[in-house]
Amino acid sequence: MKMLVTGGCGFIGSNFIRHMLNKYPDYKIINLDKLTYAGNPDNLKDIEKNNNYSFVCGDICDGPVVDKVMKEADHVVHFAAESHVDRSIDDASIFVRTNVLGTFVLLDSALKHNIKKFVHISTDEVYGSINKGSFKETDILTPSSPYSSSKAGSDLLARSYYITHKLPVIITRCTNNYGPYQYPEKLLPLFITNILDNKKVPLYGTGRNVRDWIYVLDHCKAIDFVLHRGNTGEIYNIGGGAEKTNIEITKMILETLGKDESMIEFVKDRPGHDLRYSLDCSKLRKLGWKPDHSFEEALVDTIRWYVENRWWWEKLKH
Ligand SMILES: NC(=O)c1ccc[n+]([C@@H]2O[C@H](COP(=O)([O-])OP(=O)(O)OC[C@H]3O[C@@H](n4cnc5c(N)ncnc54)[C@H](O)[C@@H]3O)[C@@H](O)[C@H]2O)c1
Structure with a gap:
């Protein structure tokens, strides 16, 4: 091919x-x-x-x-x-x-x-x-x-x-x-790298927006x-079959990195911010595909990748 x-x-x-x-x-x-x-x-x-x-x-x-x-x-x-x-x-x-x-x-x-x-x-x-x-x-x-x-x-x-x-x-x-090599403006790498730099994480609104993560x-x-x-x-x-609110994700990242919720800074919500995305993925699953990774394990692997690869993200952020 x-x-x-x-x-x-x-x-x-x-x-x-x-x-x-x-x-x-x-x-x-x-x-x-x-x-x-x-x-x-x-x-x-x-x-x-x-x-x-x-x-x-x-x-x-x-x-x-x-x-x-x-x-x-x-x-x-x-x-x-x-x-x-x-x-x-x-x-x-x-x-x-x-x-x-x-x-x-x-x-x-x-x-x-x-x-x-x-x-x-x-x-x-x-x-x-x-x-x-x-x-x-x-x-x-x-x-x-x-x-x-x-x-x-x-x-x-x-x-x-x-x-x-x-x-x-x-x-x-x-x-x-989510995973390695994601530009650190998106929620997960932004929050992980902010915490690694001892900076607060800016969470939109009340953090109750729901996304499915893969x-x-x-x-x-x-x-x-x-x-x-x-x-x-x-x-x-x-889809990954892992629907989470943004506040849930934020707390999971903080906990994995040994930090508390005082690192969260609630900021003015994004205009037009969609509350929830959710997909029915049964069509592809019927054909024989399913995700291999559990959210909890892959999130920890992802956090570890950013911890171990400062060379990759530091020059993008600073
Ligand atoms: N990241 C997600 O969670 C997600 C979820 C669903 C779908 N998608 C879709 O997947 C695709 C990739 O997303 P991503 O997160 O890797 O994006 P990204 O922003 O990390 O990468 C986009 C890439 O496209 C290149 N690019 C931009 N404009 C270009 C142009 N005019 N000509 C040639 N190259 C150009 C950029 O240089 C960059 O390498 C996108 O189409 C996005 O809409 C992303």
Whole structure:
């Protein structure tokens, strides 16, 4: 398999590339990444010299660059995106450009080059908030933030390329990931690294927002599963089955690092902050995928990784 991975220098993309190269030593991977603030070549330092891996620094909105790498590939896994909700509230323009226009450029190029499978990485946030029960793949999309709306736009565009042009698209919608190499602006790495620096952790509102958490390697294995065994034209929800409030997570991190709740600083809530995300993942589970990691164990492993890898995050934070 010759795979084009977009956004492979980010958090999930880098974990995915490492997983694929370890599991399938004969697959070739081209990583197209613009190296925005969130793209970090350090994430793949151990992979750089692998003969089956190549890196192209480029923008997914740049048609000629995309065509050039697409020509070399038969499969695509599309992670590249602007991904931080708070930044999308400050300025949505780059979110619309990268997430919507960039996905369009990729889909169009994939069609021209007869790509065999195009996996579009979407998010649970496209469904919006749900107070009770869980969203199924057939539920309508009611996103709340400029980030999730731009992801919903790309998600629908990807689906339209399957319906209209028969491009073999698969869409995955995953819940909150945690694990190594996550940029320290997102809740878990921000809180862990703040505590390691003896700084308070800023918790939005009252901390009662609920998210489902999945260990990043379980997400990568789900994408691998879908890439090989998923049906084209289908949408698959992916979740870890670990719904927690933000305050619960915060307390777990504090306890693991031997700190008390005086480290919590409650801050003004994010505008439009969704209360709860929840996915029904039975469709993918029926096909045979399930997460391998328990939340409690993988959270401790993740905290340990940030404790042991200050070299990785210190230069990003300071
Ligand atoms: N992190 C999560 O919890 C989560 C959950 C569900 C879905 N997702 C989705 O998974 C994907 C990856 O998320 P992540 O957390 O790894 O994001 P990230 O912000 O860590 O990484 C994004 C990567 O995309 C690259 N990129 C950005 N704009 C680009 C452009 N115009 N051209 C080429 N490369 C560009 C960045 O340089 C970076 O390497 C995103 O599509 C996101 O919406 C994330």
